[in-house]
Amino acid sequence: MLNHAEAMDRVTTMQAQLQAKGVDGALFIFPIDVFYFSGTRQNSTLWIPATGEPVLMVRKSLSRARAESVLSDIRPFPSSKEFPALFDEQVQKIGFTFDVAPVQQLNYYTKLLPGREFVDISSVNREVRSIKSDYELEQLRHSGASLCSVFKQVPQFLKAGMRELDLAAEFEHRLRVAGNEGYVRMRAFNQELFMGLAVSADAASYGFFDGAVTGRGLSNASPHGASTHVIGCDTPVFLDYTGVFNGYITDMTRIFVVGMLDPQLQEAFDLSLEIQAHLQNSLKPGAICEELFQQAVEIAEKGGLGAYFMGMPGEQARFVGHGVGLELDEFPVLAQGFKVPLQAGQTIAIEPKFVFPDKGVIGIENTFAVTSNGGEKITDIDDQIVFI
Amino acid sequence: MLNHAEAMDRVTTMQAQLQAKGVDGALFIFPIDVFYFSGTRQNSTLWIPATGEPVLMVRKSLSRARAESVLSDIRPFPSSKEFPALFDEQVQKIGFTFDVAPVQQLNYYTKLLPGREFVDISSVNREVRSIKSDYELEQLRHSGASLCSVFKQVPQFLKAGMRELDLAAEFEHRLRVAGNEGYVRMRAFNQELFMGLAVSADAASYGFFDGAVTGRGLSNASPHGASTHVIGCDTPVFLDYTGVFNGYITDMTRIFVVGMLDPQLQEAFDLSLEIQAHLQNSLKPGAICEELFQQAVEIAEKGGLGAYFMGMPGEQARFVGHGVGLELDEFPVLAQGFKVPLQAGQTIAIEPKFVFPDKGVIGIENTFAVTSNGGEKITDIDDQIVFI
Numbered sequence: 001m002l003n004h005a006e007a008m009d010r011v012t013t014m015q016a017q018l019q020a021k022g023v024d025g026a027l028f029i030f031p032i033d034v035f036y037f038s039g040t041r042q043n044s045t046l047w048i049p050a051t052g053e054p055v056l057m058v059r060k061s062l063s064r065a066r067a068e069s070v071l072s073d074i075r076p077f078p079s080s081k082e083f084p085a086l087f088d089e090q091v092q093k094i095g096f097t098f099d100v101a102p103v104q105q106l107n108y109y110t111k112l113l114p115g116r117e118f119v120d121i122s123s124v125n126r127e128v129r130s131i132k133s134d135y136e137l138e139q140l141r142h143s144g145a146s147l148c149s150v151f152k153q154v155p156q157f158l159k160a161g162m163r164e165l166d167l168a169a170e171f172e173h174r175l176r177v178a179g180n181e182g183y184v185r186m187r188a189f190n191q192e193l194f195m196g197l198a199v200s201a202d203a204a205s206y207g208f209f210d211g212a213v214t215g216r217g218l219s220n221a222s223p224h225g226a227s228t229h230v231i232g233c234d235t236p237v238f239l240d241y242t243g244v245f246n247g248y249i250t251d252m253t254r255i256f257v258v259g260m261l262d263p264q265l266q267e268a269f270d271l272s273l274e275i276q277a278h279l280q281n282s283l284k285p286g287a288i289c290e291e292l293f294q295q296a297v298e299i300a301e302k303g304g305l306g307a308y309f310m311g312m313p314g315e316q317a318r319f320v321g322h323g324v325g326l327e328l329d330e331f332p333v334l335a336q337g338f339k340v341p342l343q344a345g346q347t348i349a350i351e352p353k354f355v356f357p358d359k360g361v362i363g364i365e366n367t368f369a370v371t372s373n374g375g376e377k378i379t380d381i382d383d384q385i386v387f388i
Numbered sequence: 389m390l391n392h393a394e395a396m397d398r399v400t401t402m403q404a405q406l407q408a409k410g411v412d413g414a415l416f417i418f419p420i421d422v423f424y425f426s427g428t429r430q431n432s433t434l435w436i437p438a439t440g441e442p443v444l445m446v447r448k449s450l451s452r453a454r455a456e457s458v459l460s461d462i463r464p465f466p467s468s469k470e471f472p473a474l475f476d477e478q479v480q481k482i483g484f485t486f487d488v489a490p491v492q493q494l495n496y497y498t499k500l501l502p503g504r505e506f507v508d509i510s511s512v513n514r515e516v517r518s519i520k521s522d523y524e525l526e527q528l529r530h531s532g533a534s535l536c537s538v539f540k541q542v543p544q545f546l547k548a549g550m551r552e553l554d555l556a557a558e559f560e561h562r563l564r565v566a567g568n569e570g571y572v573r574m575r576a577f578n579q580e581l582f583m584g585l586a587v588s589a590d591a592a593s594y595g596f597f598d599g600a601v602t603g604r605g606l607s608n609a610s611p612h613g614a615s616t617h618v619i620g621c622d623t624p625v626f627l628d629y630t631g632v633f634n635g636y637i638t639d640m641t642r643i644f645v646v647g648m649l650d651p652q653l654q655e656a657f658d659l660s661l662e663i664q665a666h667l668q669n670s671l672k673p674g675a676i677c678e679e680l681f682q683q684a685v686e687i688a689e690k691g692g693l694g695a696y697f698m699g700m701p702g703e704q705a706r707f708v709g710h711g712v713g714l715e716l717d718e719f720p721v722l723a724q725g726f727k728v729p730l731q732a733g734q735t736i737a738i739e740p741k742f743v744f745p746d747k748g749v750i751g752i753e754n755t756f757a758v759t760s761n762g763g764e765k766i767t768d769i770d771d772q773i774v775f776i
Contacts, residue, residue, distance in 0.1 A: 001608060031578055031596075040608055043578050043596040061594040061602075061703055068608040098491035102577055103484070104510070106491050122492070169564035176557035181610035182582035189490055190419055190431050194570035206449040208419075208431040214449075220389060220428055220456040221635025221714070222569035247609025315449055326609070 002039035004070040006135055010037050010128070011054050017124045018050040018095060025049035025087075026095030026121055029105055032185050032326050033097060035247065036129060040068035045077065047086065055086060083112045095121035100187060126187075130323050130331040131345040137369055139248040140325070140347055144367055144378040147243030147250050150174045151381060155388050160233045160258040165218070168198035168226035171241065181244040185327045193328065196241030198226040201360050210329070212310045212317050212353035213238060213361045233259035236360045236385075240351075242328060249324050251349040252379040253365035256386045265362050268354040269385060271303040272363040275352035276383070279321065279334070283348065283368050283375030289338035296320040296334070296352055308354040321350040324367055346370040347378065390427035392458040394523055398425050398516070399442050405512045406438040406483060413437035413475075414483030414509055417493055420573050420714050421485060423635065424517060428456035433465065435474065443474060471500045483509035488575060514575075518711050518719040519733040525757055527636040528713070528735055532755055532766040535631030535638050538562045539769060543776050548621045548646040553606070556586035556614035559629065569632040573715045581716065584629030586614040589748050598717070600698040600705050600741035601626060601749045621647035624748045624773075628739075630716060637712050639737040640767040641753035644774045653750050656742040657773060659691040660751040663740035664771070667709065667722070671736065671756050671763030677726035684708040684722070684740055696742040709738040712755055734758045735766065 014037070018026060028034050028046040034056075035041040037048065042065040044058040057077045058065040066074050078086065094113065096106060099122035110118060132140065150171060157170045172195050176182065184193045191210060199215035207214025209224045216227035231237055240253040255269065275296045282292055297320075300309035310317045323330030324347055332338055332346060348370065353363025364383050368375030402425070406414060416422050416434040422444070423429040425436065430453040432446040444462045446453040454462050466474065482501065484494060487510035498506060520528065538559060545558045560583050564570065572581045579598060587603035595602025597612045604615035619625055628641040643657065663684045670680055685708075688697035698705040711718030712735055720726055720734060736758065741751025752771050756763030 029578075031580070035609060041596065041611065060596050060598075063703075064594045064596075064611065068611065096491070098495070100490055102488055103486035103491055103494050104508070105577060107486070120492070165567070166565060169561050172564060173557050173561035176560060177554060179553070179606060179616075181606050182613075183580050183610065185580075189493060190417075192419070192571050192573075206452045208429065208448050208452075210448075218567060218569050219634045221423060222571065222632075223429065223452065223456065225570075228567075244610075246607045315451075 002070060002135070006133060007037060007039060007070050009133070011048055013128055014048055015050055017128060018048070018121070021121070021124065023050060023093050023095045023119060023121065024091040027109060028097065030097055030100045032247075033125060036326060038069045038071050040065045042068065049091070080112055087113060087116070091116065093117050093119055095119055097122050097125055126331045129325060131343055132325060132347055132369070133345070136248065136325065137345065137347070139246050140250060140367070140369070140378055143243040143245040143248045144250040144252075144380065146178045146180070146245050147175070147241065147252060148379055148381045150178055150241075151239070151252065151254050154239065154254070154256055155386060158237060158256050158258065158388055160231055163228050163230055164198050164200055164215070164226035165228055167231065167237070171198060171239065175241065175243070179245055181247070184242050184244060184249065186329050187327045188329050191329065193242070194225060196239070197224065198237070198239055199361065200229065200231045200237045201235045206312050206315055210317065212351065212355060212363065213240065231258070234261065236261065236265060236362045238361045240365060247326050249326070249328050250367040250379055251324050251328060251365060252367060253351060253353070253363060254383075254386065255362055256388060258388045261385065262359055265356065265359055268305055268308065268356070269362050269364070271300065271305055272352040272354060273383060274303070275299045275320070276350055276364050276366065279350050280368060280375040280377070283342065283370045284372055285342055285344045285370060287342045289332050289334050289340055289342065290336050293320050293334045293336060300352070305354055308356055310353060312355050312357060320352055321348045323347065324349050342370045344370055344372065350375070390458060390523070394521060395425060395427060395458050397521070399436055401516055402436055403438055405516060406436070406509070409509070409512065411438060411481050411483045411507060411509065412479040415497060416485065418485055418488045421513060424714060426457045426459050428453045430456065437479070468500055475501060475504075479504065481505050481507055483507055485510050485513055514719045517713060519731050520713060520735055520757070521733070524636065524713065525733065525735070527634050528638055528755070528757070528766055531631040531633040531636045532638040532640075532768065534566045534568070534633050535563070535629065535640060536767055536769045538566055538629075539627070539640065539642055542627065542642070542644055543774060546619075546625060546644055546646065546776055548619055551616050551618055552586050552588055552603070552614035553616055555619065555625070559586060559627065563629065563631070567633055569635070572630050572632060572637065574717050575715045576717050579717065581630070582613060584627070585612065586625070586627050587749065588617065588619045588625045589623045594700050594703055598705065600739065600743060600751065601628065619646070622649065624649065624653060624750045626749045628753060635714050637714070637716050638755040638767055639712050639716060639753060640755060641739060641741070641751060642771075642774065643750055644776060646776045649773065650747055653744065653747060656693055656696065656744070657750050657752070659688065659693055660740040660742060661771060662691070663687045663708070664738055664752050664754065667738050668756060668763040668765070671730060671758045672760055673730055673732045673758060675730045677720050677722050677728055677730065678724055681708050681722045681724060688740070693742055696744055698741060700743050700745060708740055709736045711735065712737050730758045732758055732760065738763070
C-alpha cells in the first residue's frame with residue numbers, strides 16, 4: 001500500500017511541475033490518476049494546489065476512500081454551492097487532463113468554477129508518472145515474477161488441436177489464480193485490451209490495436225486477441241500477456257511451437273533477440289527514445305527483414321517499446337518523434353516483433369527498468385522459443 | 389454480422405433525430421458508437437450527415453474496416469487539409485458525444501473544422517441505441533443463453549474452502565471457453581468492470597462501483613469483485629456476471645450456498661423475487677422508469693427490509709435496473725429522475741438486491757426485454773438459490 005511519505009513525494013513532484021508552468025493547481029478526475037497520488041481509486045476528484053495540502057473529494061465510497069488513502073484531507077464531494085469556496089481568489093489557472101477527461105466533465109467543472117481558465121496538463125502528468133519509485137519498482141518486479149510464473153506453465157497445457165480461445169482461457173485462468181486483477185488500464189482513446197493475446201499461425205495482424213500483432217478475435221465487436229482458430233503444428237504460437245498486480249502492469253511475449261519451426265521465422269526470432277539485446281544495453285539515462293527506435297529499425301533492415309518489422313506491410317507500428325506502470329501505455333515511447341532522453345526508474349516494455357503474412361507472427365517482449373547499467377529485466381525468464 | 393439494411397435503418401433513425409434537433413450531422417469517434425452504425429470498431433471516425441450517406445474515415449485498419457463494415461463509403465482518414473472538404477458550407481452545427489469524447493478530441497475536430505459549432509448529442513445517441521432490433525434481440529438471447537450455460541455449471545466446482553478468486557477464475561475460464569469476449573464496455577466515466585463479481589459472506593459492499601454490491605477486490609487499485617477471502621459454509625455466495633458475445637452484453641446474478649442459509653437472508657431473497665416478479669409484469673411500453681423504481685422500494689419497505697435494499701446503509705444505489713446492450717450501462721435506467729416511458733425492444737437488467745452488513749449480500753438479477761406482454765426473460769434459467 002502507498003505510504004504517506006511516498007504520496008507526499010508524488011504530490012510535491014507534481015506541484016513543482018505546476019509551479020514551473022504557472023498553473024495554480026490541478027483537478028484530477030481520472031481514476032488511475034487519483035489513485036497514483038492518493039492511494040485510492042474510489043470515485044473521487046483530487047485537488048492538488050500548486051502549494052499546500054491536496055484535497056480528496058469523494059463521491060463513492062467515502063468510508064472506503066478513508067480506509068485506503070493516506071492523504072489527510074478526505075471529505076465528501078461538496079455541493080455545487082460549497083465547491084467554489086475551496087478555491088481562493090488567487091487560483092486562476094487550473095490544470096486538467098484533457099487527454100482522458102470527457103467534454104462533459106470539463107463543462108461541469110468550468111461551470112462550478114466560473115471565470116477560471118482550465119489548461120491541459122496531460123503531458124506533465126504522464127511524464128511525472130513515467131519515473132517509478134523504489135516502491136513502484138518492487139510492485140513491478142512482483143507483477144513480472146507472477147506473470148512469468150504463468151508463462152512457465154504453458155508447456156503443461158498447450159497442445160496442437162486446441163483453439164486459440166482455449167489456450168487463452170487456460171492461460172487467463174492461471175493468471176487470475178496467481179492474483180491477477182484482470183482489468184488492463186489503457187490511457188489512449190480508442191484502445192481496449194482484454195488481458196492479452198493468444199494467437200497462432202498467420203493470425204490476422206491487421207487491426208485497430210496499437211501493436212505489431214492484433215489477432216483475429218472472436219467477432220467484429222472484439223476484433224483482436226484469441227479466435228476460435230485451431231492451433232496447428234510447426235507454427236509459432238504467440239502469447240503476449242499482461243500481469244496486473246496491485247495495479248502495476250508488466251507486459252511480455254513468448255513464442256511456443258508444437259513441432260518444428262520454419263527457418264525464416266527462426267531467423268526473424270534470432271533477429272528480435274539481437275534487437276532486444278541492443279536496446280537492453282542502451283536503456284540508460286540520457287539515451288534518446290527515437291534514436292533507440294531508429295536503431296531497432298536499422299538492425300531489422302540490416303538483417304534483411306525490415307519489411308516484416310512491427311506489423312503487416314502498410315500497417316507497421318512505428319514504435320518498438322512503450323512505458324508500463326499503472327497503465328499499459330505510459331511514457332516514454334520508443335518511437336519516431338520522441339526526442340526525449342530516458343530517465344532512471346522508467347519502465348519500458350521492449351517488443352521487437354516480425355509479421356510474415358502467410359507464415360505467422362514471431363518476436364520477443366520483456367519489461368525492463370532503465371538503470372545506469374542498462375535495462376534491468378523485470379520479466380525475468382528465458383527468452384528462447386519453447387518447443388513442445 | 390450487421391447487414392446493410394439494418395445499418396441503414398440505424399443511420400436513418402439517427403438522422404431523423406439530428407434533423408429534429410436542427411443538427412446538420414454528427415461525428416462519432418467512440419469505438420462502440422462507430423460499431424453500432426457501421427459494423428466495425430476499427431479505429432475510425434464516422435460522419436453521419438443529417439441527410440445523405442455516412443462516411444467512415446479509418447485510421448487503422450482500413451483493410452479490416454472494409455472487410456467488416458457494410459457501409460459503402462469507407463476511406464482512409466483524410467489529411468487535415470482534406471478533412472474540411474468533406475463538409476459543405478451548410479454544415480454548421482455538428483453533433484458530438486460529449487459524454488465520452490475527451491477534451492483533446494473535441495479540440496482536435498474543432499481545429500479541423502473552424503467556425504462550426506459542436507453540440508452534445510450524448511442523450512439522443514443513447515436513446516436511439518436503447519431500442520433493440522430483432523437482430524439485436526437475437527444476439528442478446530444468444531448472449532444470455534451462453535451466460536446461463538456457465539451458471540448451470542457452478543455446482544460442479546463451487547466448494548467451501550476455495551477463495552473467491554478461485555471461484556471467479558473457474559467461472560471466467562468457462563465463460564471464455566463458451567466464447568465470451570471478455571472486455572465489458574461501460575460508458576459512464578469512472579466505472580470499470582472485469583467480467584463480474586464473485587463475492588461471499590459480508591464482502592465489503594462499500595465501493596466506487598455503481599451497483600448494490602462491490603466486493604473487496606484484490607487491492608486498492610482493484611477494489612471490487614473477488615478477493616482472496618475464503619468461501620465458508622452457510623453463507624450466500626453471490627455470482628454477478630456478464631456475458632459478452634458478438635459485442636452484446638447480458639447481466640445476471642445467482643446465489644449459491646454450501647450448507648444452510650440464515651432465515652433473514654432467505655426472506656430477503658424471497659422479497660427480491662417478489663420485486664422482480666412485479667417489475668417483470670410491468671416491463672411494458674409506456675411504464676414510467678422512475679415509478680418502477682419507486683414501486684420496488686415500496687415492496688422492499690413493506691417487507692420491512694427497506695434499510696437493506698440496494699446497498700450498504702448510506703451508500704444505497706438509487707436504481708433497480710439498467711439498460712444493457714453493447715454497453716453494460718445503457719438507457720433506460722429504472723431510477724429516480726428517469727421520468728421517461730419504457731419502449732418495446734429495450735433490454736434491461738433488473739437487479740433487486742439486499743445487503744446485510746454482517747451477514748452477506750443476496751438477491752437476483754436477470755436481463756429482460758420490454759414487450760407488450762411484460763418482460764421477456766433473456767437469462768432464462770431457474771432463479772432459486774442453489775444449495776450445494
